Amino acid sequence: MIEIIVTILLISGAAFMLLAAIGITRMPDLFTRMQAATKAAALGASFIFCAVAFFFSELGVTTRAAATIIFIFLTAPVAAHMLGRAAYLLGVPKWEGTVTDELRDRYNLEKGTLSSKSIDSIKKIPVYKQP
C-alpha cells in the first residue's frame, strides 16, 4: 500500500518537474516562463519530499521533509515576485498575445512610488466584512 502511494507521488513529482522544464522553453515571454518554472518546480519538489516522508515514515525524516517543503513555499514566491518586478521595471518585452496591462505608466521612478489612481474596480464594495 505504502509503495503505491510513494510511486504515485514520485512519478507525479517528476512529471511536474519535466513540465516546468518544457514550459521554460515553450512559453512566449519572461512572465509566463516564470509562471511555469517557479510553481511547477516547487510543486514537483514537494511531491518528491512527500514521497520521501511516506517511504521512511520516521519522525526525523518527516519533520525535515515538512520543513523543506515549507521553506520552498516560503522562498519560491519571494524570488518570483522580485524577478517579475525587476523585469517589469526594466521593460522586458511582453508577448504579443498580452491582452491588458494595468501597471503601465503607474510607476513614478523619481519618487519611487506606485500609484493606485483611476482604476475603476477600486470603487467596488469590499467583499470581506468584519464580523
Add this chain to the structure above:
Amino acid sequence: MNVFLWNIILALAWALLTGHFTVNNFTAGFVLGYLVLWVVLSGEAKSSYFKKISLVIRFAFFYIWNLILASLKIAYDVITPRHRMKSGVIAIPLDAKSDLEITVLANLITITPGTLSLDVSTDRRVLYIHAMYIDDKEELIQEIKTELEKRVLEMLR
C-alpha cells in the same frame, strides 16, 4: 495561538510518556490533546481556537486542490502546440490592510499557478498581478477576492 502551543505541548508529552516518538504517535497525541482542550477550555479562547483550526485545515485542502487543478491547466497548455492563454497585468483592489495580511495574500497568489503578484501600490490599496488566463477580468478579480482574500482574512483576523 496560545492554545495551539498548549496543544503541541500536550502532543509532545503524550509522545514522551508513551515512548514512541513516531509521526503516528505524535498525531495521536495531538488529536487527544485537541479533545482534552475541547473539554477543558471554555469561553472566547475556545471558540476562536477551534474555529481557526477548522478554517486552516479546510483552507489547506481547498488550496492544495486548487493548486493541482491550476497546474494541470497550465500543463495542458505547455504540452499542446497552440497557446490558449491571454496573459496580462491586472490590478486587484485590496481589503487586506496589515503587512502580514498583504504578504500572505501576495505569496499565496504567486504560488497559485497562472497568477504572479508583481507589486503593491504605495498606498496599499491595489495589488498588481500578472495572470495567464484573463478570459474575463472582473470574474478573475472576483474569484481571487472571494476565494483567496476572504479566507486569508478570516484566518488572520
